[in-house]
Amino acid sequence: MELDDVTIYIVYAFAAGAGIMFAEAAYVLLSSGAETRKAVNRRMRLQQHNVNQKEVLVQLRKERGLDGEGARFSPLAALRALRIQSGMVMPLTTFLVITSLIALAIGLGGGFFINRMQYGIMVGVALIPVVPVMLLRWLRKKRHKRFGLQLPEALDLITRGLKAGHPVPVAVSMVSREMPDPIGTEFGIVTDEITYGSDMVSALRNLYERVGHEDLPLFVTAVSIQSTTGGNLREILEGLSGVIRERGKLRRKVKAISVEGRMSAYILTAVPVLLVLAVMVLMPSYYREVAGEGLTWYLAGGSFGWLVLGNAIMFKMANFRF
Numbered sequence: 001m002e003l004d005d006v007t008i009y010i011v012y013a014f015a016a017g018a019g020i021m022f023a024e025a026a027y028v029l030l031s032s033g034a035e036t037r038k039a040v041n042r043r044m045r046l047q048q049h050n051v052n053q054k055e056v057l058v059q060l061r062k063e064r065g066l067d068g069e070g071a072r073f074s075p076l077a078a079l080r081a082l083r084i085q086s087g088m089v090m091p092l093t094t095f096l097v098i099t100s101l102i103a104l105a106i107g108l109g110g111g112f113f114i115n116r117m118q119y120g121i122m123v124g125v126a127l128i129p130v131v132p133v134m135l136l137r138w139l140r141k142k143r144h145k146r147f148g149l150q151l152p153e154a155l156d157l158i159t160r161g162l163k164a165g166h167p168v169p170v171a172v173s174m175v176s177r178e179m180p181d182p183i184g185t186e187f188g189i190v191t192d193e194i195t196y197g198s199d200m201v202s203a204l205r206n207l208y209e210r211v212g213h214e215d216l217p218l219f220v221t222a223v224s225i226q227s228t229t230g231g232n233l234r235e236i237l238e239g240l241s242g243v244i245r246e247r248g249k250l251r252r253k254v255k256a257i258s259v260e261g262r263m264s265a266y267i268l269t270a271v272p273v274l275l276v277l278a279v280m281v282l283m284p285s286y287y288r289e290v291a292g293e294g295l296t297w298y299l300a301g302g303s304f305g306w307l308v309l310g311n312a313i314m315f316k317m318a319n320f321r322f
Helices: 003-037 042-049 053-063 077-086 092-113 117-127 130-163 168-178 183-195 200-211 216-229 233-257 259-282 294-318
Strands: none
Touching: 042 053, 042 168, 042 183, 053 183, 077 092, 077 130, 077 200, 092 117, 092 130, 117 130, 130 168, 130 183, 130 200, 130 216, 130 233, 168 183, 168 200, 183 200, 200 216, 216 233, 233 259, 259 294
């Protein structure tokens, strides 16, 4: 290869690099401008499309299943409450259909693998009520974690609003305008409920029913006591913010200390499951030959029961509620 050819390739490489950097610079400029125009939470995004604030409130309540369909007396009341606290906006009927299909697919897949479809159907039917509850509990736990991290910041924002001389409803509305989801939209619903006739304490109690976070009763009780007996709410919220932060630090410290026990439980749970899967993949006929024996299922059920019991004990020892 001659020197001129090498020079040409170097020029091409620099030109390509310059083009990539130019495209990246243009993308950063355009995306940053779009990000500044983006609404901070879902309630603010709905306000951009709906001029009437009442329509925004109705839309948010409808998405969360709070439109008064008699869920309190329904057999699915507990599942509806769990869906509300998980923050899911998918209709409950659609969600149950999807999770039922997933449960049946898991059961039928396992039954097809072991060539015993009747057992697969039984397992799939048994999983139909389990899958939606587990998924909703996981979504609620994830949402509670984000909400718990945002709550002290929201209390500090309300405190700063009170220091500036704003009334409590205006200070609460600052959270709905300046903080992202989930706490921004939840406090926005509180603000809209107060605007359309509800009192502060009732709106905050509705907030606790919608979210279900364990630190919210402290905030609701503080505002309720201040509204009935008086007092300096700013100082109360400052102390409450510090208490919630310290509770969070203690919770994370306990979680770090107990990580060894939880990891042991995870490993002891995963080892037999992975071993069974490895045997089924490497030697498919190993379990198929004894799948028709009744004793096989008794032994498998007993092993599964002991595994669940051992994990329950280990997680009970590694988890602390306070």
